[in-house]
Amino acid sequence: MKIHLSHPTRDMELQGPKRVADIFKELQLIPEAFLVIRGQDLMTEDEIVADGDSIEVRPVISGG
Amino acid sequence: MRCRKCPKRAVLGMPRHNTAFCGPCLTEFVRTQVQRAIKSQAMFAPEDQILVAVSGGKDSLTLWEILLKLGYRADALYVDLGISGYSERSREKVERFTRDVAESCGAKLTIHTVKEDAGAGIKELANLVKRPTCSTCGTIKRYQFNRVAWENKYDVMATGHNLDDEAARLLGNVLQWQEEYLQKQSPTLPASVAGFSKKVKPLYRMTEREIAAYAIVNRIDYLVEECPMAKGAKMLVYKDALNRLEAESPGTKQRFYWGFLEKQKKAAASSSIAMAHLDQTTLQPCDTCSQPTTAGTCSFCRMMARAKNPTR
Ligand code: SF4
Ligand SMILES: [Zn+2]
Ligand SMILES: [Zn+2]
Numbered sequence: 001m002k003i004h005l006s007h008p009t010r011d012m013e014l015q016g017p018k019r020v021a022d023i024f025k026e027l028q029l030i031p032e033a034f035l036v037i038r039g040q041d042l043m044t045e046d047e048i049v050a051d052g053d054s055i056e057v058r059p060v061i062s063g064g
Numbered sequence: 065m066r067c068r069k070c071p072k073r074a075v076l077g078m079p080r081h082n083t084a085f086c087g088p089c090l091t092e093f094v095r096t097q098v099q100r101a102i103k104s105q106a107m108f109a110p111e112d113q114i115l116v117a118v119s120g121g122k123d124s125l126t127l128w129e130i131l132l133k134l135g136y137r138a139d140a141l142y143v144d145l146g147i148s149g150y151s152e153r154s155r156e157k158v159e160r161f162t163r164d165v166a167e168s169c170g171a172k173l174t175i176h177t178v179k180e181d182a183g184a185g186i187k188e189l190a191n192l193v194k195r196p197t198c199s200t201c202g203t204i205k206r207y208q209f210n211r212v213a214w215e216n217k218y219d220v221m222a223t224g225h226n227l228d229d230e231a232a233r234l235l236g237n238v239l240q241w242q243e244e245y246l247q248k249q250s251p252t253l254p255a256s257v258a259g260f261s262k263k264v265k266p267l268y269r270m271t272e273r274e275i276a277a278y279a280i281v282n283r284i285d286y287l288v289e290e291c292p293m294a295k296g297a298k299m300l301v302y303k304d305a306l307n308r309l310e311a312e313s314p315g316t317k318q319r320f321y322w323g324f325l326e327k328q329k330k331a332a333a334s335s336s337i338a339m340a341h342l343d344q345t346t347l348q349p350c351d352t353c354s355q356p357t358t359a360g361t362c363s364f365c366r367m368m369a370r371a372k373n374p375t376r
Contacts, residue, residue: 006288032307035076035276042075042280044065044084060276061228061303062121063294 002054003027016051023049023057033061076277079314087281094278097269098130105252107264108220114138115218115261117209118161118173120154120287122279123224125161127267129284131222132169138222140166141212143205144177146185150292157287165284174216176208182371187293192371197293200367207364210355213261220255225265228272231317232302234324250328259349259356271317 001016003023014023020043024031036043037056049055065074065084072086085093101107108114114131118124118140131138142158145151155175162173179185182204184192190200213221230249237245255262267275279286294300309316349355350362357363 007290030304030307030311032271032273032310033304035273035280037280040280040283042087042277044074044077046065046077058276058288060122060272061300061307062123062272063290063297063300 001049001051004054004056005059006056007059016053017048019045020047020049021045023055027057029057033059035060075281076274078274080271080310080318082314090274090277090281094270094274095130095134098127098266099134101251101266101269102264105250105264105268107222107252107266108136108262110136112137112219113217114220114222115209115213115216116140116222117205117224118142118158119224120157121224122276122284122286122288123226123229123267123272125157125224125284125286126275126279126282127222127224128161128171129165129282130278131266132166132171137171139172139174139218141174141176141209143208144175144179145201145204145291146177146179147187147292148185150289151185153289154287157285160285174212176212178204182368184371189367189371193367195367198297201293203363203367207355207362210259210261211353214259214355218261220262220264222264222266224267224275226267226270226272226275227317227321228303228306229299230265230268231306231321232299234321235302235306236298250325259354260347268321269318 001014001018003012003014005012014026020036021031023036024034024045031045035058037058038049038053043049043055065077066072067074067086067089068083069089070086072089074084075087076090077084114136116124116128116131116138118128119142128138128140140158140162142155144155158173166173178189182189186201186204187197190197193200209221230251234249237249251265251268253263306317306320346358347356350357350365351360352365353362355362355364359366361369
């Protein structure tokens with residue numbers, strides 16, 4: 001699967017299928033600080049991202 | 065995961081409320097929470113004219129959208145800071161939202177361009193007056209927000225501060241025991257003296273994650289990118305610490321900040337009188353621009369004078 005991240009902007013690949021919660025664990029991200037978006041849709045932590053999927057892991061915490 | 069209110073697929077789990085919602089139910093939940101904030105903190109009435117400070121980020125655009133959808137009369141102010149790249153992109157988001165959403169609700173946008181007014185962008189100004197960019201920026205934004213609200217007779221100024229912002233600020237203030245700031249950390253600050261408008265934070269019941277989810281579900285096209293000056297801000301450290309606690313014990317942030325508000329409310333009557341009294345005794349009109357200030361010349365006017373004559 002393809003993963004797009006921001007702050008700083010970067011792209012990476014992980015082996016799928018994987019639950020959203022496990023992706024957070026693997027990338028050592030706190031779920032409370034991010035949302036996962038596939039296409040235009042939000043995904044909850046129990047949903048599974050297929051190997052061929054592209055997702056965005058978007059930070060929601062701002063500094064200002 | 066299923067929505068707790070209808071049979072649809074959930075788009076967001078909310079551990080702090082032990083619930084999950086689909087898109088439409090999330091939208092309803094968020095708007096209800098904002099309405100409750102407005103009522104319970106006596107922020108404004110349906111006939112009031114509101115001025116929202118918008119930056120192009122998720123919180124302020126979402127706030128503007130919710131107020132309009134709830135039927136309030138809300139215009140917005142955008143301050144163009146002149147930070148190359150970032151300012152153009154954030155301004156574009158705000159202008160697009162105005163065209164696509166706000167104008168059809170009869171709302172309008174005012175833009176204040178720092179470069180036109182001061183002859184330089186925020187970074188150059190900060191260099192000229194030898195102060196950190198963010199504190200220069202804060203002075204300018206506060207000043208312009210208040211000026212526009214006052215000159216155009218808005219009843220109240222609204223900002224997009226959320227639960228994470230307020231909890232992080234409270235943590236910072238408690239860690240340093242900044243008691244004088246603690247007093248002012250309420251979601252509604254009254255217009256306590258002629259020249260200062262009332263200030264409210266209608267999103268204080270929502271976390272950043274819930275607001276971002278609302279924005280995504282409702283296709284609010286906001287700027288994900290952060291202001292380049294924000295890097296390494298202390299607030300981010302506090303927010304991160306609170307989110308780690310939240311993960312261990314959902315509801316920590318709201319218990320911390322709302323609990324503080326409850327305690328503050330117990331002393332409400334006396335403290336709001338005390339604050340109004342304090343303002344009236346210490347604030348007078350600035351001798352240059354006549355906005356209220358504790359000094360003879362307000363900090364904005366002093367800064368501008370230094371920018372025009374940096375050798376002094
Ligand atoms: S990060 Fe600093 S410079 Fe950027 S908008 Fe916030 S206060 Fe202004
Ligand atoms: Zn639902
Ligand atoms: Zn002044």
